[in-house]
């Protein structure tokens with residue numbers, strides 16, 4: 301059992317080495333090759349900007365995922381994605397319908413502060429996030445006062461689970477780390493309803 305990294309108002313658990321280095325290397329290459337990566341523009345404060353990363357959505361239901369003015373239609377789950385989902389199922393009790401993938405090509409790619417609180421995720425969603433490739437810093441901070449901060453290094457082959465009221469009271473980000481030249485692939489398993 302891992303311990304809750306948040307001091308209050310939510311739950312975040314970190315599990316290093318869910319995958320061996322060999323498995324992680326294999327999945328990184330397979331996913332980089334086989335996933336239908338797209339470079340998308342999103343609406344940010346009314347302006348169209350390119351996301352600083354590549355993304356893709358897969359799922360076992362046709363429910364689309366709406367965020368930041370985008371509506372993504374899921375592609376059908378692949379063998380590799382189902383294998384990865386199966387592995388995390390042994391750590392995580394929740395069930396998932398979709399996986400959103402992010403490919404950070406190097407340390408210049410990033411994700412800004414946000415909460416995963418779209419209606420389709422429901423109240424207090426569980427989100428399971430798997431990392432392959434370069435270790436990157438993951439930050440959480442209180443949404444309301446931006447004060448309390450928690451930092452987790454997301455290593456190759458690791459899993460981080462966010463649940464409970466985390467998406468109400470905390471926001472998270474993946475900051476740039478410009479000295480990192482290697483890529484990182486992240487998969488966030490979610491349960492979405494129409």
Ligand SMILES: O=C(O)CCC(=O)C(=O)O
Pocket residue numbers: 400402411416429438454472473474486488
């Ligand atoms: O890349 C990460 O670890 C963060 C991904 C994330 O927050 C998201 O996809 O909503």
Ligand SMILES: [Fe+2]
Pocket residue numbers: 414415416472
């Ligand atoms: Fe997120």
